[in-house]
Amino acid sequence: MISIKGLSVSYDRKVVLSNVYLEIAEGSLCGILGPNGAGKSTLFKAILGLTPTNSGKISVNEKPIEKCRKEVVYLPQKGEIDWQFPATVLDVVLMGRYPHLKLLQQLSKKDKEMTAAALQDMGIEHLAKRQIGELSGGQQQRVFLARAICQEADVFLLDEPFVGVDITTEEKIVEILKKLAAQGKTMLVVHHDLSKVEEFFDTVVLLNQRIIASGETKMTFTDENINKAYGGQLTILHRTEET
Amino acid sequence: MDFIEILQSQWAVRALLASSMVGIMCGVLGCFIVLRNMSLIGDALSHAILPGVVFGFMIAGYSVLGFFVGSVIAGLLAAFAITWIQQNVKTKNDAAIGIVFTAMFSVGVMAISHLSRTEGVHLDLKDFLFGNVLGVSNDDLYLTAGIGVYVLVSIVVFYRYLFATTFQPVIAETMGISVKTVHYFLMLLLSFVVVASLRTVGVILVVAMLITPAATALLLTNRLQRVLVYAGFIGFFSAASGLILAIIWDTTPGPAMTVVATIIYVLAMLFSPEKGLVFKYFRNRKMKEKILIEDILKQTLRLSERGVVTVEKLSDKLGFSTAAIRGKLPNLKRKGLIIIHNKTLQLTEEGKNQATRLVRAHRLWETYLVEKMGLTAEQIHEDAEKYEHILTDEILDEMEEKLGFPALDPHGSPIPKRSKNANFTLSKLVLNQLAKIEGHQINDHVTTRIWELGLLPESEFKVATIEANYIEIQIGENLIKIPMDLSRKIAVLV
Numbered sequence: 027m028i029s030i031k032g033l034s035v036s037y038d039r040k041v042v043l044s045n046v047y048l049e050i051a052e053g054s055l056c057g058i059l060g061p062n063g064a065g066k067s068t069l070f071k072a073i074l075g076l077t078p079t080n081s082g083k084i085s086v087n088e089k090p091i092e093k094c095r096k097e098v099v100y101l102p103q104k105g106e107i108d109w110q111f112p113a114t115v116l117d118v119v120l121m122g123r124y125p126h127l128k129l130l131q132q133l134s135k136k137d138k139e140m141t142a143a144a145l146q147d148m149g150i151e152h153l154a155k156r157q158i159g160e161l162s163g164g165q166q167q168r169v170f171l172a173r174a175i176c177q178e179a180d181v182f183l184l185d186e187p188f189v190g191v192d193i194t195t196e197e198k199i200v201e202i203l204k205k206l207a208a209q210g211k212t213m214l215v216v217h218h219d220l221s222k223v224e225e226f227f228d229t230v231v232l233l234n235q236r237i238i239a240s241g242e243t244k245m246t247f248t249d250e251n252i253n254k255a256y257g258g259q260l261t262i263l264h265r266t267e268e269t
Numbered sequence: 270m271d272f273i274e275i276l277q278s279q280w281a282v283r284a285l286l287a288s289s290m291v292g293i294m295c296g297v298l299g300c301f302i303v304l305r306n307m308s309l310i311g312d313a314l315s316h317a318i319l320p321g322v323v324f325g326f327m328i329a330g331y332s333v334l335g336f337f338v339g340s341v342i343a344g345l346l347a348a349f350a351i352t353w354i355q356q357n358v359k360t361k362n363d364a365a366i367g368i369v370f371t372a373m374f375s376v377g378v379m380a381i382s383h384l385s386r387t388e389g390v391h392l393d394l395k396d397f398l399f400g401n402v403l404g405v406s407n408d409d410l411y412l413t414a415g416i417g418v419y420v421l422v423s424i425v426v427f428y429r430y431l432f433a434t435t436f437q438p439v440i441a442e443t444m445g446i447s448v449k450t451v452h453y454f455l456m457l458l459l460s461f462v463v464v465a466s467l468r469t470v471g472v473i474l475v476v477a478m479l480i481t482p483a484a485t486a487l488l489l490t491n492r493l494q495r496v497l498v499y500a501g502f503i504g505f506f507s508a509a510s511g512l513i514l515a516i517i518w519d520t521t522p523g524p525a526m527t528v529v530a531t532i533i534y535v536l537a538m539l540f541s542p543e544k545g546l547v548f549k550y551f552r553n554r555k556m557k558e559k560i561l562i563e564d565i566l567k568q569t570l571r572l573s574e575r576g577v578v579t580v581e582k583l584s585d586k587l588g589f590s591t592a593a594i595r596g597k598l599p600n601l602k603r604k605g606l607i608i609i610h611n612k613t614l615q616l617t618e619e620g621k622n623q624a625t626r627l628v629r630a631h632r633l634w635e636t637y638l639v640e641k642m643g644l645t646a647e648q649i650h651e652d653a654e655k656y657e658h659i660l661t662d663e664i665l666d667e668m669e670e671k672l673g674f675p676a677l678d679p680h681g682s683p684i685p686k687r688s689k690n691a692n693f694t695l696s697k698l699v700l701n702q703l704a705k706i707e708g709h710q711i712n713d714h715v716t717t718r719i720w721e722l723g724l725l726p727e728s729e730f731k732v733a734t735i736e737a738n739y740i741e742i743q744i745g746e747n748l749i750k751i752p753m754d755l756s757r758k759i760a761v762l763v
Contacts (some may be wrong), residue, residue, distance in 0.1 A: 074443050095445035100441060111304070111436050121433055125444045129425060149714060157491035177444075192667075196716060197754070253303045 027052045027212055028073060028134060028181060033082030035068055042068045044236050046082070050214060052180075055207040057227035057243075058216045061256050064234040066216045067103070070183045071223060073100065073214075074100055077219075086181055096125045099179035101170050103186050109159040115169050116154040122176025144172040148198070164195030181212045200226055223247055283410055284469075284516075288508040288526065290417040291469045292478065294462050296504025297497050297645055298425060301455060304435050310351065311479045313370035314456070315463045315472040317347035319377025319397060322467075323384065326392060335407040337464055347373055348548055349454065364375055400471035400523045402512060409468050411638035415464040419536030420458050424497070431455070432493060445668050453582060468525035478504060481530040488537045488544050501532055518745065560658045561589065562597055563627055566606060567657075568612050570624035577613040577636045630657040631686045632678035637668050639679040646679040663686070666711045670758075693763060695756040700730045707760040715758045722749055 033046040043065040050056050058066050071077040075091040088092050099122075102233055122144070125139040145151040150166040158166060167187060174182060184203075188196055207213050207228075219221065221232060223243065230247050232238040232255040239251040277282040302311050318340040325332075325339025347369055354365040384390045397406075405413075424431065433441040434451045442448050469743045486499035511526030516526075539547045568586050572578045580598075584591045598614075601607045606620035616624060634653045638644045660668075667689065669675075678684055698704055708726040710716045723746070724730075733748060734741035740756045741748055749757070 076439065076442060098445045099445065100440065102437075106439070107437065112487065112496050113432075113436055114492055117432070117493065118436075121429075121437075121440070121444075122445070123435060124429055127429075133429075149717060152713065152717075160491075188351060217393050 027087055029085050029088075030073070031083045033069075033072055033084060034080040035065070035072055035077060041235060043072070046233075046237055047169045048231065048237060048240060052212050052214055053207055053210045053228050054229050055213045055215070056229045056231060057216055058221055058231050058233060058253065058254075059220070059223065059247075060233035060238075064255070067185055069233065070100065070185060070214070070216065073183060074098065076152050088155060089144045096160070096177075098216055099174045099177045099182050101174050101182070101184040101187060103161045104163070104166065107158075107166075107170075109166075110255050111158070113158055114154065115145070115150060115156050115158060115161070116141070118158060119154075119173045119176055122173040125177060130183055141176055143174075144175045147175065147202075161239055162192070163190035164192040167191045167199065169193060171202060173205075173241070175202070182206065182214065184213070186216055186218060188217065220252070271517065272513065275513060279626065280403055280405070280745060283405045283407070284522070285509060285512055285689055287405045287410055287413050288402055288469045288512045288522070289505050290413050291462075291466045292482075292504035292508025292526070293501045293704070294480035294504075295466060295475070295478035296416045296422045296500035296502070297510075298420060298458055299461050299479035300304070300493075300500050301424075301431055302479055303483040303487065304458065305455075308476065308480050309366050310348070310456075311459060311463075312476040313351065313366045314344050314347055314459055315466075315475040317370045317373040318460065318463060319472070320380060321346075322397065323377050323380040323392065326390075327380075327384070333406070333412050340464040340467075341457070341493065342461045343373065344463060345453070345456060348456035349424050349459070354451070373406060373476045397467065398465060398471050398473050399521060399747055400469050400474070402469040402522045403516075405468050411466075413465045416461045419744075420461055423454075423458060424702055427451075427454070430556065444517050469512075470526060474523045475528050477527040477530060477545070478508065481527070481534050482507060485530070485537045487533045488534075488541045491543075503530065507533060527552070554711075556658075558597075561587075561593070562601060563623070563658055565594060565597060565601065566616065566620055566624040567627045568623065569607065569616055572629070573614075579613055583614070585612070625658050625685045626662075626687075629687065631659045632682060632684040633668050633672070633675075634637065635680070636672055636675050636678050636684065639676075640672055651681065663712050665705055671710075693761055695742075695751065695759040695761050696753065698740075698761065698763070700735055702732050702763070704732075705762040707762050710760055715755070718755055719759060722751065723747075724749065 027078075028048070028050040028190065030046055030048040033048075034041070035042055037041040046069070068077060072079055072082075073086070073091065075084075086098055091098065102189070118140050120133060120137070120154065122268065123133060123141065126137070127133070140148055145154055148171060150165055150168050150172065153165060154163060158169060161169065161195050167190075168186075171187070174184075182203075184265055191199070215227070217226070224247065227243050229241060230243050232242040232246065232251050233257045234257070238255040239246045275285070289630050297310070302308060306663050307514060310537050321339035321341070321343025323339075324343075325337070327340070329335025343565050350369045353364050354360055354369065358365070359714050360368070381392050381394055384392065393401075417626070430441075430446055433444065434448050438448045441451075453578040463472070463480070470478055482500045482503035483496070485503050486496045490496055491498055491583055504535040507530035510527045511529040512522045512531070514520075515522040515525035537545070539545050542548060561632050564587055565583060568583050569578050572582055572586070580591050583589075586641065587594070597605070598609065602609065605617055605620075606623060607616060608615045631653045634656045635646075635649045638649045638652065639646060669684075669687075676683060695704070706719065706724050706726050706728050708721065719726075728744055730742040730744045730749075732740065738753050740753065741750050741752050743749075
């Protein structure tokens, strides 16, 4: 569960988020929508304690983030990853176990079994020894999702997980997200493609520097709210996508 | 002096031991420096420890420990100062590095000349700059060994922290790893290594020992653990062989080590199996050859629809000389793709298949560009001429599926099917129809899922039930349910 009270963030005097109040309940699969520069990624960074805030109180499972890093997992945008780095699929997925290790503790057999199971779950066990840059876009996203699963977190923050992946992977990701939400995890997903919102998410947050609307998808994801969030610029696009 | 004599003189053996250890630790630690884009920091830290050496001397005299402590303090001070400026002042990152290290280096040089003038002490700046490996004392050797063990053990024990913060610092932070602490710990290790390297290579060339072996190793393998081992070995080899060559040829050791390391780098750059320039060149040449051969096949198919095909006609169409085309014919013949009869070319059955495959790739790509990218029929031919040689069957099948199995391309020409039975998927079968699972599936993912369901290639089955969201098939006594989305991807033979 995530609770945000009166969050404001600005970079160099430019306001990015202003007076955001938000409660995301356990077990919800929530889409964060809004135009470019609406502050979606900043919201994630603020929840993760990675960016200085002007004001506001953020708590995860009723604790400040510093007290519960283990319980929160973050999947960054694909563009933020160095695909040339000499890391294999297995190296990356094993990282998911790092938060559970003490200072000098090494990876145990149980950690390795868990990693193998996550690879299998995502259907990428045959790629374990590949360097991450040698994979297709869909396979790459599966690797990072496998790592997120291994981390056994309660709260998932996923930044644009559907960008640049094939249809089969998209279906797989949705299946996993729904499964995790059903287990009582809190899933937050920054999302771009307005055409599949109803299909993917049970709740949505429309964001544009402030909260435009939030709540159950059916009630919240209305043309009127979308208009407000996107300032009219996207209505035409939205309609063409629907036809 | 030859190799045996070197091993018999104590000073040379001490030098060899010290250089080898320095080579290993620089190589291994250097991997993280290179991967973090901190090469310049390595250079900076090595210069910045000069005042530390001088003040260490002022306080403790000629003592290895005094030099060591002074240098490490100066190194860390430089690292703090650089990071502080980068975070708090609007000065570019590399400019901040330049400002700090030149300032500290200058203070060191001034202190040395002041000392030698007022107190008559002679600290040799040249030793500091280029090292004096032949003057390594036992104390130096112990210090180097101690540092080497400490650095390597630290890297092994804290490997996962170094890996995580180097690969994805932001993620490491969200996992509760303090990126800042790891950064300063790395700076501490770097200061240690620089101090240990002073005697052997000197400040100017430390950076070569840090960067060149690491960069070489990164050209050779894609696995971090191997990169570390390779770099350590290359560092060791460069340092040891550089030293021996320097003694034999009576030249300066530090530069000799650097030259050896650079030669290895150049060799890797040229001949690395994956990333080497020579192999890239051959790969390109092979690709060009493949394109010419495929173009010959395609044109032969096209021209044969309008009469006999000769080399001259092909040359005309393809814009290659008749000699170039003749040069490829033996190859095509050997592969059983063409028959030459009375100077005319004929495609064999296999040759026709391959040519048809290219036509399929060409036309599917054109259709894709028009349908999905919104280009017009006039814009697409050139592009398709290139891509027809690159697209794999897997991609083509996927494109065909996404396009809804089109019959005609944008110019109105028919798109050939993959094979007689191709594109016949399980979803298209009717109730009670008999069929076989095809051996070759559209992609590995489908193959794996079929296998997970217990279906083997070539196994015969009957369609037992068709529902909205699944199809049930019967193999022997067993009934197997297959989800509808999967059944659209499973290729079958009827």
